[in-house]
Amino acid sequence: MSAVLAERTVAPNVRPNTSIAIVLLGTGVVGGALLKLLNTPAAASVRLVGAANSRRQQTDPTSLASRSLREQLNHQGDTRDNAGLLAALDASGAAVRVIVDATASAPLASRHAEWLARGYHVVTANKALAGGELTGWRALQAAVAHGGRYGDSATVGAGLPVLSTLRRLRSCGDALLTLEGVFSGSLSWLFNQYDGSRPFSELLREARQLGYTEPDPRSDLSGEDVARKLLIIARNAGFSLGTDEVDVQGLVPEPLRALDTESFLARLEELDAPLAKLHAEAKSRGCVLRFLARLNQRGRARVGLVEVPLSHPAARLYGTDNQFALTTTRYNTQPLVIQGPGAGPEVTAQALLGDVLALA
Template identity: 45%
Template sequence: MHPLPPRVAPVAATRRRTLAVGLIGPGRVGSALLDQLRQARPRLLHDAGLELQLRGVAASKRMWLDCDDAELNERHDGAQTWRPSDLDAFAAHVRGTHRDALLIDCSADEAVAARYPCWLAAGIHVVTPNKLAGSGPLERWQAIRAAGAGGARFRYEATVCAGLPVVQTLRDLLDTGDELLAVDGMFSGTLAWLCNRHDGHQPFSALLREAHALGYTEPDPRDDLSGRDVARKLVILAREAGWPLSLDEVAVESLVPPALAALPADAFMQRLDELDAPMAARLAEARAGHGVLRHVASLDRHGRARVQLTVLPAGHPFAHTRLTDNVVQFTTRRYCDNPLLVQGPGAGPEVTAAGVFADLLRIAESLEVRA
């Protein structure tokens, strides 16, 4: 089930607000988000007086300006114009003369994330599932937070566990005075699926090929198996909790044998069978201890972080996940004896897009309060 975006409270029809929106990265998540915006636009206008005006879509090499009608109402009248992509010009066009403008970054581009501080400083809100801003250089993260102090909102819920309310839950815990003692979680839908299916009946390589064919993995599955993507999510949560953690400080166990790490992607796919013996040995180790294999990220109260394949007892909450479930366990001063769990689907463009959409609507709600 997809998470529902928060409902915006109805307002008087005479109080219409316009939010100018620009989308960067019209890939799988970006396209799913455009569909969701298109479907929700009439309801938002009628129920909340909120007009979402799509001012442009930018890809890596081209940008499409003045495309509100085409993208949100599906009227293709030839009035839209593609131009060479220029992020600064794109941001200026989206802002235009609008009081409230918002950029959505659905790319995974370092160059886009690097522009967040200047956009926020200019009063443009930013929403993103791009993990590179929250887990990149600490100085840039601090610049983003400082720039947002001027009033522009920065929301990034979908950077961790797609559409699950993980960042918001952590923020609520801390804002209400709780003390974070530990975070543990399964942050990869791909690795969750592989661990759930790895029962010895099929070689691990066969499961990985199946996951790749189903679109669960990245184009190069080593991006999942390396654990680095999970480490980025852990860094984001650590920084949200106030720990100045950097990516190179996370102890990460890679499931990619050293001999396969530097191969071209095609050559790696041809040698997947070399993963079978070590993964079968790990499964046998888990069964010998009457446990299960799970890919887990952990952060303790001292800011020490680790990502690894580990054996958990059969009664552990993480032992009962399904399919691509992500699960995050918050141990706090209030939730000490019985930690707080957030669990649900952690993969898929529609789920991720819904998380981005929810952030957009939370910003819209804050604009109404400000007005």
């Protein structure tokens, strides 16, 4: 069968009786997984009316229905223009019009509040607004107060029920007192594996090959992504923290920070000696190293590598698990612990779809 015929076997995306229309920004790892989910019965009420990567976009129903849409967007489609995508949402006639942001673009995130104010809903895996500057967070809160709905499940723990649980507790009058956990799948894997038997650089290269880190692992090692997640949870719990109020102790030594990616990858061994020393010290005290995010009762937020005893919940993590330990006014003798895979395209895309379906 020809490729063209194979594409036509996909159910057309024109479903007049559907009530939710979406445009998808970002057709990378997560956006690609969402496109697959949109072709399953679970998404029968959802109609894709536009999709874009950073360079091109598509609003033609036949192209949108193609299983090779993601690849097509690399060389076909209109030039990027948000107005064209919003026009496609308006023309859909759907009762619920949703912009799904599966990018990490700060310029796009800075439009979320405006889109909400204009009557669109926004569902996002992009942390740049809610985990960015406090002014952006406040603009978002103002837009949400006027009726726009913001689906943010995918921004923390790749959809583990952290933010939804926190909101539910708050709606019952409970309040977050402290928060502690491992919020990065790649850093979780690295320190779950790191027992001193292999140099850290060797593990890091393996994690990169397995796709657990970003192509430039400094994005993970810097702790900035963890800090954004901590800000999102803290702000949702009522702590109006600014980005400068999170003390981030990253793992990239100063001389390696300004290098291009290739040069950094060639010097990974420079991470080994300092981490081996910390590991040996921790081991001598019966502890292990974990890259923790912590928020205390006074709103002090910290991100960095710490020693924890073997009895600590974070000492018993597996693979790329994330862990969120919440102490609240009602969960105050033992924390409420949410744990599980905190990365991965399928679960993240599922969190996006779940937020879209919840809008109907």
